[in-house]
Amino acid sequence: MASLIKRGKTYYAAWRENGKQRRVSLETTQKAEAKRRLGIWERKRAEAKWSLEQVIDVAPATFWNAYLPYLKRQRARRTVEIKEYFWKRFADEFQPETLGSVTTAQVERWKANQIDSGNYSPHTINNFMKDMRAIYNAAGKVALGDAGPLYNGDNPFSGPERVPIDNVGRRVLSAEDRDRLVGVAVEHATTAYNRNEPQAREIGLVLALAAYTGMRKSEVINCQWSWLDFDSKLVRVTQDATYRTKTGRDRDIPMNQTLLRPILEPHRQETGYVYLPDKAPNPETKYRATFMRSWKYVTEKAGLEWVTPHTMRHSWFTRLIGQGVLESKAAKWGGHKTGSITVDTYTHLAQYDEDIEKL
Secondary structure, three states: OOEEEEEOOEEEEEEEEOOEEEEEEOOOOOHHHHHHHHHHHHHHHHOOOOOOOOOOOOOHHHHHHHHHHHHHHHOOHHHHHHHHHHHHHHHHHHOOOOHHHOOHHHHHHHHHHHHHHOOOOHHHHHHHHHHHHHHHHHHOOEEOOOOOEOOOOOOOOOOOOOOOOOOOOOOOOOHHHHHHHHHHHHHHHHOHHHOOOHHHHOHHHHHHHHHHHOOOHHHHHHOEHHHEEOOOOEEEEOOEOOEOOOOOOOEEEEOOOOOOHHHHHHHOOOOOEOOOOOOOOOOOOOOOOOOHHHHHHHHHHOOOOOOOHHHHHHHHHHHHHHOOOOHHHHHHHHOOOOHHHHHHHHHHHOOOOHHHHHO
């Protein structure tokens, strides 16, 4: 006998089976409708149509088309975007006929291939597996109105171990290495060989923006010349119909006049994207284009192959806080949703405070 429970605003049917507590969403926030659906659910289950011993499998597209509306109602926009991104990667790279056709061994092979190729960072691999595990779990909990659960097979993403990550002492670029790396990128961009290679030609602008504004990778890729207000000395990170920031907010970053402006000024345009202006926005992903091939080349040439786009952002925050800039100000410039993120991550870099002598 199942009982009716409420989680958040949504009603669920809950029952115990084989010593485990199970539940399935009834896809409604109205109690009367939930009771009606619970009755239908119990009748179908009694007829063994919803028996967990009966194999229930579904094509990925069928599941996703049913799950996405539910996901949009239950989760924040940013969470939905991340899950959509990873789901597309899953569909493209695994190409499963059904959800149940994916095995743990396949996931392990995929993980090993990504580690060897370096296409994904350990953080991205772990996040991918975490979100796919949650999606598979949801397939066994989401009901479609009066229909049964979508899937009751094994979760191939629940077995593989996370990729180990060395979080001891995050590496930070010194100011000297940062400026040297930007210099290598600018030099690489101006060589005759690269004048006909757009990605290489504009990598100097990319490195300069990443190093001296602390912008996220997606923000650098989508940066437009209209963001760069040379008169007001500001970089105005701005959302539009084709791009939304991580936090869903616009922000202004002071434009460094001694480091950033001299690199941008000679290339100044009135409109268009700073990087690959002919590349149109891609509605499937927040990354309109990629610069990683040229990024890899210039970082290796500078002897700094460990540097990633996020290393530049982390180093930017680290240097600001280390030089005594208020955490609240750095958080505002860097686009942290709350100041506590900046404080929790970078407070240990604060300078000596004489108030400690009052002990």
